[in-house]
Every structure is written in structure tokens, then in C-alpha cells.
Amino acid sequence: MDHNALNLAYSVILAFTFLTTLHFSVTGQVESPNPVIRIFTNRNWFYPLIIAGPYMLGAFYFGAISPWPPEAFEAARAKAGLWAGVATALAAATADIWLFWATATVFRRFAPPSEQRFVKYYYLANLAVGIYLMARFSHLIDLGAAPVRQH
Amino acid sequence: MDLLTSIGAIDTSDVEAFMKFWFTGTGAILGLVLAAEILIRLFSWIGDRNTPGRKRLISKDAPANFVLALHAFIIEGAVGLAAEGGAAYAGASISHWHIPFNGYTIIFYFLAAEFYHYIYHRLGHEVRILWADHSIHHSSRDYEFFTSWRLTPGTWIYKVATIMPIAMLGFGPVGLLLMAKSISFQTFIHTQRIGRLGWFDQVFCSPANHSIHHACNARYIDKNYGGGTMIWDQFFGTFILPGEEKIKFGITRDVGSHNPFKIWSFEFGHLIRDAWHAPTLKDKLVVLFGRPGETYSFKPKAPTADDLSDLEPGLVAAE
16 A cells, blocks of 8 residues: 555544544533434544544654644645645644543533532643643743744 | 555654554544543532532542553663563564565564463463463453553563564564554554444453453453454453443452552562472462462461460450
8 A cells, every 4th residue: 555545544533533532622512412413423533533632742842843733734735745734634633623622521521519510610721731832842942842843 | 655655665764653643643632532531520520529429539548550551661661672572673683584574574564463362361360370460460450541550560570482483484673563562553442432343352452341351250360361352362261241240340350549559569469478388299289370360379377265364364255
């Protein structure tokens, strides 16, 4: 299998992961009651995140991939073709959603009743962490790591 | 190096970049999840300030867990890592085979590292002298992130004994150790916040199936040894999912203390006492190397009438 076909396969898988993440972030539900939407948003589409989630964070940290999806797309497309760009941008966008919002939704989902009144703080904390990390990855706050690579 | 060329690549440098990113990212997520856990507890604790009987901010076991983590890190740093690495290197050096560490073979390295974890972990549970060490990790009545830091001083000894034969199969020490260290991220699964996760629980190590591993209910003992996956548990028949029974965390013989030294020495004390009092040399050896719960167990004799007659009448009456 050549890299272009492989990248197309990754793009399809990551598109579902992105859609499931988006749906979960907005509705707080993994699977929609709507059967059509349920095809595209299934809990199993989260599993690529085991590999892609930490990988993207590490790549952001070392400046190998930009956390800004259009920039990630351009860099990967220039190096490895259109589908590499699509997959990388989808992975970056999905990682961004988790950094800003979706993680708090997981905590909300599993929070016991006694903690429900603190849910708004989960989102505030998630947003604060996301903004901090984005600033960090973009070197608005510099703790000494390499800058985002210019492709 | 972008995501796709990394995953699709086959040469070592790409695998190294992939591992570097993945481990860094996982470490960052671990840090964030721990920070979130602490923040949530803090919110609840402050919010409940006027509620009678509010939950503690940190469990009674947590300080002991931190002390035990610190002592284990020192021992691991001083001798454990060097011994484990040395054993892996020695095993690979005398092997007739060499399996390269690259994009094609990384899955075999992962499975070998999982097998390594399964075996030394199972030894830690099923050989009593090793259980005296490993029981420290299991002795908490809590099951939370900080429980995973209740580390033990001697794990490196049975790691050394296990990694060498696996390295002799041809696995390079760097790849094998790198994969084996992914177990460090197990902290994630020590939580009761996350419930059942469907088929994920059958394949990967998860909060639900690992909570079973920390239970002392009879049907849950010595189950779910896996570090990252449940593959070897499924293969060897030690896999089980939580049932309806309420999970009781800890070990069958409760330490009953939050003192780290007592926790540390608890099972070693019982081991030495049982070995000392075992009637024959064979019994003593079985105490050391037999299965916990199935070896000679010393029971102090009830005092006889002669013993009691030596005591003053008032004391006997008090008895």
C-alpha cells in the first residue's frame, strides 16, 4: 500500500473521530438517537485517539505540527500530499477540541450527582488549560522548547 | 515529521520520532488529568465546607502513597533501572537472534513488553516472597490515582529475572524497555470516576477491569494482570469483568494503618514469622516460594491453664 492510499484511509478514520468528538462536545452524548447521525458518531471512533491524541500533543510540543489546523494542513500537504494534509488537519482539529472543551465533558459525564453543581468550573479549567497550552505551543509563552517549525 | 508519514514509515528514526511524540503527549495528558482530578476535589471540598461529614480533600492513605512512591523512585533510580536494563542488554547480547526495532516490528515489541509485564506481575502475586513486596501496592482500601503511586521497593528483582529470557528471544533492550515503560501511564486507570467502556474493557487495561485487580473479593483475586492490554490475560484465562458483587479494595489481611513503614513491612513480617515457625525445611521453602494463602500460616497458641496459673488472679479474671 503506498503512502497516499494509507493517508486517505487515515483521513477517513480521523474524519469519523473528528465528527464523534464534535458531536460529543456539543451534545454531551456519544451516540445520537438519530440512526443516520449514529453511523458517523459512534464510541468506537474514539479509539484512534489512543494513538493520535498523545501523538498530536507531543508533535505540538516539539513544534513538528502546528496546532492551527490550516497551518498543519499546508505543512503536511506540501510534504506528503493532499491526504496527508487532510488527515493531519483533522487530527490537529480533534486534538484542539479536546484541549479546549471535550475533556471537561468527559468529567461532566462521569461526575457524581454531588459534583454536578461544579460542572461549569470543569469547562473553565479546560478552557484555561487549552488557552495556556495553545499559547505555549505557539510560543506566546516560551518555556524553552523549539519553536513551531517553518515548513 | 508529520503524523501520517510517521505512522506509515518503517525506518527506525521515524519510529523514534513517533515514540518521542507519543510518550511526551501521554505524559502531558497524565499531568493534565491529575491536575483536573485535584481541581475537582478542591471545588467539591470548598463547596461542601458547610456540609457535615464532607469528604476529605485527600484520602488518609495518600500521604503514605507519596512516601512509598518517593522511596521506590529512589531505589529504582539507584539500582532498579540499571539492573533491568543490564539484564535486558545481557539477554540480547547472548541471543542468537536480533529483531530490529522498526515500524514493522513495533507490534511484536509491544506484545513482548506486555508479556514481560504479565509474567513479572503474575509472579508478584503468586509467589509469596514476591507478594510480600507487591502487596504494598495493593494494600490500600482506596482506589484512586494516588493508589497507583503506592510503589514497592523490590519489583526490579523479579523484573530482572523476567526480562532476561525475553530479551534472549532477540528483542533489543532499548525497544523492549521503551515499550515496557508505557506501563508508567497506568496511573490513568486507577480511578472509580470512569465506568464500563464496552469492548474496550475486554481488550485494553481500563478503570473497570483494573479495579478488579485491586479487589480482595474471593472471585476477583489474582485476575487481570495486564499492563496496557488484556491480551495475555485472555490467553492465559486470568481475565474477568466486574460482576454485580460490590468491589472491596485492598488485601485480604488488612494492614489497618496509614503509617508507610507499617504498610511496607506488614506482609514481610507475616512472611518471616511463618517461615520461622514452619516445622520443616520443606514447609519453610513453601512459605517463601508457594502461593499466598496456601502456605503454612503461624497461629499463636491459646494460653494453657499452666500459663494462666502464673498470672496474678486479678489479671486472669480480666482475661
